[in-house]
Amino acid sequence: MDVTSPNGRRAFVELLVNMSLCDDSQLGRDPTMQYLPELRCWQIDCPDSSDDSSSSGVVSPYNFSNIICTADHLLGRHTRCFPATADRPAKRLERGESIMATVVIKDAFALAKRNASEDDRDEVKTLKKIRDTFKREKPNGILYPKIVVGGRVSFSRGGQPVEDTTSAIYEGANDELLAIVSSDSLFRAHRRIVMKTIGEPLCTVRTVKEFVAVIYDAMKCHYMVVKSCKILHRDISDNNILVVRMKDGTVRGLLIDFDCAIDISKDEGVRGEMMGTRPFMSLNNLLRSNVTRTSLDDWESMLYLLCWYATIGFGTNGDRPNEQELTKEQKLVKEQEHLRDLHIAKWRHGTLVAITKAKLTNLRSLDNFKRDIVREFNKGTNNKELKDLALELYKALFKNGKLEEIYHGTEGEEEDPSLIAFLNGQPQPTSIDDDESNIANPFALRAEKWKQISDDLLGVIEKAKNDMVNWKDTP
Numbered sequence: 001m002d003v004t005s006p007n008g009r010r011a012f013v014e015l016l017v018n019m020s021l022c023d024d025s026q027l028g029r030d031p032t033m034q035y036l037p038e039l040r041c042w043q044i045d046c047p048d049s050s051d052d053s054s055s056s057g058v059v060s061p062y063n064f065s066n067i068i069c070t071a072d073h074l075l076g077r078h079t080r081c082f083p084a085t086a087d088r089p090a091k092r093l094e095r096g097e098s099i100m101a102t103v104v105i106k107d108a109f110a111l112a113k114r115n116a117s118e119d120d121r122d123e124v125k126t127l128k129k130i131r132d133t134f135k136r137e138k139p140n141g142i143l144y145p146k147i148v149v150g151g152r153v154s155f156s157r158g159g160q161p162v163e164d165t166t167s168a169i170y171e172g173a174n175d176e177l178l179a180i181v182s183s184d185s186l187f188r189a190h191r192r193i194v195m196k197t198i199g200e201p202l203c204t205v206r207t208v209k210e211f212v213a214v215i216y217d218a219m220k221c222h223y224m225v226v227k228s229c230k231i232l233h234r235d236i237s238d239n240n241i242l243v244v245r246m247k248d249g250t251v252r253g254l255l256i257d258f259d260c261a262i263d264i265s266k267d268e269g270v271r272g273e274m275m276g277t278r279p280f281m282s283l284n285n286l287l288r289s290n291v292t293r294t295s296l297d298d299w300e301s302m303l304y305l306l307c308w309y310a311t312i313g314f315g316t317n318g319d320r321p322n323e324q325e326l327t328k329e330q331k332l333v334k335e336q337e338h339l340r341d342l343h344i345a346k347w348r349h350g351t352l353v354a355i356t357k358a359k360l361t362n363l364r365s366l367d368n369f370k371r372d373i374v375r376e377f378n379k380g381t382n383n384k385e386l387k388d389l390a391l392e393l394y395k396a397l398f399k400n401g402k403l404e405e406i407y408h409g410t411e412g413e414e415e416d417p418s419l420i421a422f423l424n425g426q427p428q429p430t431s432i433d434d435d436e437s438n439i440a441n442p443f444a445l446r447a448e449k450w451k452q453i454s455d456d457l458l459g460v461i462e463k464a465k466n467d468m469v470n471w472k473d474t475p
């Protein structure tokens with residue numbers, strides 16, 4: 001908008017006029033949250049859908065005094081998390097005092113279908129299915145996010161209830177803007193979910209033993225959710241695994257954020273879709289491969305996560321900065337200084353093509369993996385045990401004895417002509433048709449044997465967890 005030109009000035013005046021005519025909710029005010037000055041806390045209304053979907057339902061009030069996850073990006077889901085309680089404080093909180101939280105509330109604008117009852121990738125629906133299945137089957141020792149209430153946020157406009165969606169926000173916009181934002185693929189709904197079990201970020205793990213215990217719990221939950229609920233998470237990352245410190249001193253792991261999850265009993269043929277957090281994305285995802293997505297893609301993400309933490313170190317054992325005391329900008333600078341010359345840095349920074357090339361090379365063979373990645377693990381406590389775990393996971397995933405040697409590593413994918421074109425910077429194909437290629441695709445056969453290989457991977461990490469009691473706390 002160039003206000004030095006007549007058209008720019010006209011557009012600016014139109015903007016001011018339109019803003020003056022907007023409903024408060026269209027300008028960012030959330031009428032379902034209000035500050036209570038007499039108690040020094042906030043009240044937030046949490047919907048509870050009456051069925052398995054996240055359609056608006058009965059509202060339950062909760063109270064919170066601080067925030068543990070902020071929405072500080074202009075684009076995306078604008079996820080915020082509040083430690084809260086259903087109990088209203090009996091008296092005004094002192095300055096610096098926090099509410100004793102019993103639940104955590106996730107508040108986000110997630111991609112959705114316009115009709116909530118038809119939204120198969122609805123996190124509320126997913127968490128309810130997990131809750132009901134595990135309540136019925138009672139799996140032993142599984143820690144999972146237990147939904148209390150949840151649904152789409154709605155408010156009153158002109159005396160009528162309105163769901164807080166992108167359609168409601170852009171209501172009354174001009175035709176030019178509506179043409180851009182009205183696509184079904186861009187439709188977002190404001191969801192709010194109340195869950196039990198409060199954890200800390202994964203970066204708070206202090207030792208290798210804690211880390212192994214946490215990722216074991218997270219992946220055991222993942223394994224059972226796939227097996228019993230037929231739900232695939234699809235976004236294993238450092239943001240989606242929490243550290244839970246129990247009252248008896250034990251440390252456990254909690255897999256969270258099922259925003260990207262799918263019901264594989266309905267969508268077992270999902271292909272060609274890129275989903276997840278880029279540094280931890282599987283090669284199938286990075287390449288938008290035509291190979292069916294399975295739990296092996298999530299196990300591959302977990303291997304990348306393990307390698308990342310093994311490289312940066314844990315607590316005071318390595319050169320890793322205290323992340324809790326740094327701003328995001330400081331963290332990025334520290335990370336770049338610490339990892340600038342390491343191979344794993346190429347998994348996190350650069351273009352999609354550069355990240356894909358780096359992973360294909362680093363994972364091409366066990367020798368490559370040892371030389372490029374494992375050799376650069378931080379030389380802290382239990383370094384050898386963590387190296388052994390990474391190598392065993394690599395072998396179970398990329399060099400599994402259930403597969404012929406031609407399907408080991410990543411060489412088949414790298415030699416595919418369509419991939420070579422993509423890696424050389426040519427337009428990325430929407431999918432890779434493996435049926436028309438005579439090249440052995442190692443990911444295709446693994447996808448066919450995903451259940452057996454998943455058993456092997458869980459066995460590897462379970463053995464490491466059980467062996468931890470014999471690990472000596474020495475470098």
